[in-house]
Amino acid sequence: MGPTANSRFTWTSLLHFMNWLGLTYFLVMLASVALICTLVIAPTYKQPCLHQATLAFFSLQIFGNYLLTISTNTSHDGKVGETSNDRPPGAHYCKLCRKVILRRDHHCFFMYCCIGKYNQCYFIVYCLYIMLGGLYAVILQGLYLNQKYDVKFSSPFTLLTLLPRTFYEFFIEAVTPSQFLLTVVMYSTLVAALTCAGFFYWEMTITFDGQTSHEALMGKRKDGKGAWENMIDVLGKYWYLRFVVPYPFKTLEVSDVNRKECKKVSKKKAKRV
Numbered sequence: 001m002g003p004t005a006n007s008r009f010t011w012t013s014l015l016h017f018m019n020w021l022g023l024t025y026f027l028v029m030l031a032s033v034a035l036i037c038t039l040v041i042a043p044t045y046k047q048p049c050l051h052q053a054t055l056a057f058f059s060l061q062i063f064g065n066y067l068l069t070i071s072t073n074t075s076h077d078g079k080v081g082e083t084s085n086d087r088p089p090g091a092h093y094c095k096l097c098r099k100v101i102l103r104r105d106h107h108c109f110f111m112y113c114c115i116g117k118y119n120q121c122y123f124i125v126y127c128l129y130i131m132l133g134g135l136y137a138v139i140l141q142g143l144y145l146n147q148k149y150d151v152k153f154s155s156p157f158t159l160l161t162l163l164p165r166t167f168y169e170f171f172i173e174a175v176t177p178s179q180f181l182l183t184v185v186m187y188s189t190l191v192a193a194l195t196c197a198g199f200f201y202w203e204m205t206i207t208f209d210g211q212t213s214h215e216a217l218m219g220k221r222k223d224g225k226g227a228w229e230n231m232i233d234v235l236g237k238y239w240y241l242r243f244v245v246p247y248p249f250k251t252l253e254v255s256d257v258n259r260k261e262c263k264k265v266s267k268k269k270a271k272r273v
Contacts, residue, residue, distance in 0.1 A: 022109035058133030064246025065126035074116035134193025
């Protein structure tokens with residue numbers, strides 16, 4: 001017997017709850033880290049403006065690419081339902097989004113949307129800057145803990161013991177609430193940075209291979225084009241600008257670029273004739 005309508009409803013409701021939980025966690029943590037590092041930690045250094053400007057740049061990139069990811073429509077415009085076979089290649093139906101997503105990669109619980117053909121480029125840049133900004137914030141937080149609370153980072157083993165030790169000392173009132181909160185935020189930032197580092201590596205790997213996550217995990221086809229052409233297909237012709245400015249630059253597929261080049265060659269031949 002298949003799953004009942006009630007069990008499907010319960011499972012879908014649980015996934016929607018996880019969506020909201022992930023989205024709330026992302027927004028609260030990102031705002032907390034940005035405010036603590038910018039308003040509390042950066043002013044204690046010799047060049048606070050430099051650190052604040054760096055944090056502002058990372059925050060702009062993260063929030064900008066986050067908004068571009070969730071606001072970009074990457075669904076199929078046609079009336080294609082869950083059970084229909086009339087779908088474009090690489091398109092898949094998402095039960096949470098209730099849409100057919102073009103070149104669907106995966107559903108992101110921290111963004112409450114699917115990553116697909118038209119927003120994957122923003123998601124890749126977002127992961128990169130969460131990684132870089134997170135590691136930068138962790139360094140600032142660690143140095144601040146060392147200066148203000150005399151927390152020693154004598155070896156990498158300290159990272160394994162600091163959090164549980166801080167929890168224990170907080171409950172026996174051996175550390176202040178501010179030190180406890182900053183330690184928890186630092187570890188949450190580190191986890192987010194390392195997680196997004198893994199996502200960035202994975203997304204760039206399948207991008208160069210011309211695959212989506214679904215195709216790579218299912219062992220399906222690899223695109224016959226080269227790694228550079230596959231990257232242009234995802235990140236666009238002006239890919240380098242995406243890593244500088246969070247702006248919706250038009251994504252030109254290689255086929256479109258080749259078509260334009262063919263038109264230029266045809267015009268040159270016509271002029272010679």
